[in-house]
Amino acid sequence: MSFFKKLKDKFQSNQSNEEVSYKYKEGLSKTRKSFSEKINDLVARYRKVDEDFFEDLEEVLIAADVGVSTVMDLIDELKMEVKRRNISDSQEVKSVISEKLVDIYYGEDEEDAAVGLNMQENDLTVILFVGVNGVGKTTTIGKLAHQLKSEGKKVMLTAGDTFRAGAIEQLSEWGKRVDVEVIKHSEGSDPAAVIYDGIRAAKSRQADVLLCDTAGRLQNKVNLMNELSKVKRVIEREIPNAPHEVLLVLDATTGQNALSQAKTFSEATNVSGIVLTKLDGTAKGGIVLAIRNELGIPVKLVGLGEKVTDLQNFDPQAFVYGLFADMLDD
Template identity: 70%
Template sequence: MSFLKKLKAKITDQTDSVTEKFKDGLSKTRHSFVGAMNELIKDYRKVDEDFFEELEEILISADVGVHTVLTLIDELKDEVKRRNIKDAKDIQPVISEKLAELLQKSDDETELKLKEDGLTIILFVGVNGVGKTTTIGKLAHKFKQEGKKVILAAGDTFRAGAIEQLEVWGERAGVDVIKQQSGSDPAAVMYDAVHSAKSKGADILLCDTAGRLQNKVNLMNELEKVKRVLTKEVPDAPHEVLLVLDATTGQNAMSQAKTFGKATDVSGIVLTKLDGTAKGGIVLAIRHELDIPVKLVGLGEGIDDLQAFQADQYVHGLFADVLEQAEEVAKE
């Protein structure tokens, strides 16, 4: 338990509300994953090959990803041998430690890249139905609360109701939305949005795009056209290309991430609906197999439930019940 205790001590400096959001948002994954692991530990008094085979199945069913699981199991075997661990109950903190190591990246990679001076442009991509427009609205609210001037660009001119949906979020967040008629050229919308953002002295421009189906080459080409317009108007833009994925789709999200990673320079992942799945291990698969940082996670439906991803909070959220049980035992 030493690692989990250190982890809890480490996050005590962070706000209680963030810790609770991660704990609540990961409750389905935690109960499924840790519950299965507790049963495994009860069934096996010693750590042997059969134990590792069942642990492998538990991790795969949590959508950690086959390649990631194989790497993790190999590392666990080495660590068990190095520490001479015999009892199955002693492996739990080692698992949490290895999960944290897989996720650990510098703040430069996991934090959004925002310009200190001038306009920051963030482009959002992803298929329909993943929560892209909702994410933009929530992020606009977050930036507005931080005192930044934000403008939204309604670049999804294809999906019926997309512009109106973004306008609703614009009203909720109290920010302007730059739009054209449905069916307009998305690149033209971006051109107008950049000029409007510049003239109004905006700090951040959040750009919505149509949901791209991986097999639609013309839509991918359109996305490249949008990027070219942004770069022409602001040479180092877009400063972030965020791929929005639905955590509840599991390995399908991995497939989308691989396709978009080839089509455009994705700089980060936004993982939505993490609270709605018992397979939150997808975070580990994305981090390890794609080497793309998860930068934001959706931990609920509220406007304040979009959180910056923090590896320590994620691991603590997964093992919160284990730590609380240990603390209760210690009190007795």
């Protein structure tokens, strides 16, 4: 189904609900505009839409770790669309590319694609951080704690990584820097117990947000994944509806394995969003497109640098543009 047809169908079915239609129109027109502008530059380099054009496009996307199958599907669809509409001028193909790319990220439910964190009003919000080793969970927690605190919220941290050497000290150091309280046990203790204590402490001290760190673990270690499920169950038992967010922290340099990470961590903890870290390097983190496409998990935050203020809300348009930046450079 073409993008426009889909959109039209949506408008028609939503005719009774003008407000919803308006929201779609607003959101999409903004997206389409910024896309058109940027992809303009890209296609300006190519006069004709031929095999070379598609090959370049394919390479640009694969180099950004978008994932082979996602890219192949996209290119196939593009080729078909180009044939169907009988487009030979690269200028015309730009709208098709932008449609398809928007499609990949937004998928069926465009509405929830760019939501922020699920914060509770006047009540404790519990956020659980999960991910493989070395993606930047603890650092992300430190940065987020800083941000939430500067918004005037009372923030607390729990040191649920009781395994890695120095992990508790690392979170404590962040607690000191940001000036928030850190609940911790000693190295080697039960992570679920630490997090239980964290929740009790956050409740009694009437904190607004509790950020829970966990040890990094590779997703094929069944025992460790079970441990994570247990941590989540403990949170659920203490506070209904919690954890309000389970954030999977992904390293932007990760390749196709990120999809497997998202799948397995979701099975264990029902991941609600992704934090894409280390985007300040040369890696593009394109795999989140496939994750969003296949598993429906949105990216909520991105890490754009080492400074505490470098953790930002995810902007899909800016992100997708980033995937093409190389092609525009030369």
